[in-house]
Amino acid sequence: MSELESVIRKLEALDHRITPSRVAVIAAVLAQSGHFSVEEIMRQARAVGRATVFRTMRLLTDLDVVCRVLLEDGSLHYRVSRRGHHHHLVCVSCGNVQDLDECAVADLVRELAAATEYEIEGHWLEFYGRCASCRSPLAQAAKA
Ligand SMILES: [Zn+2]
Ligand SMILES: [Zn+2]
Ligand SMILES: [Zn+2]
Numbered sequence: 783m784s785e786l787e788s789v790i791r792k793l794e795a796l797d798h799r800i801t802p803s804r805v806a807v808i809a810a811v812l813a814q815s816g817h818f819s820v821e822e823i824m825r826q827a828r829a830v831g832r833a834t835v836f837r838t839m840r841l842l843t844d845l846d847v848v849c850r851v852l853l854e855d856g857s858l859h860y861r862v863s864r865r866g867h868h869h870h871l872v873c874v875s876c877g878n879v880q881d882l883d884e885c886a887v888a889d890l891v892r893e894l895a896a897a898t899e900y901e902i903e904g905h906w907l908e909f910y911g912r913c914a915s916c917r918s919p920l921a922q923a924a925k926a
Contacts, residue, residue, distance in 0.1 A: 785812050803830040807838040817851050817859040817879050851879050854910050871909045875916035
């Protein structure tokens with residue numbers, strides 16, 4: 783089964799309607815490498831209305847087909863990912879994004895919930911820096 787089929791089956795299993803527009807958005811998403819913006823998906827699925835693109839992205843986020851990455855400049859991007867909740871390492875120099883395996887703040891969330899009596903529903907944490915290849919002497923020299 784292709785990745786596209788498996789995402790469509792997942793949506794069907796949850797009683798979501800499968801329309802040609804939705805399939806076009808999902809296909810455009812799965813064709814991306816690296817991170818991408820909603821605008822890029824809208825450019826590739828031109829026939830699909832803006833609201834449908836946003837709704838479908840929301841659905842894919844909820845199903846953990848994609849994750850959201852907040853870039854250092856404040857723009858929100860997406861990435862194909864099947865990991866569930868996680869955080870990212872973002873290189874501010876080349877834009878490379880790496881998924882982190884574990885939630886770094888699970889203990890803190892529990893402590894905070896206990897201390898404040900909040901029911902914590904979510905949190906957002908990204909790490910920004912420069913990756914190993916951007917930190918190599920060669921990359922430094924190319925920049926100078
Ligand atoms: Zn880098
Ligand atoms: Zn991710
Ligand atoms: Zn977390």
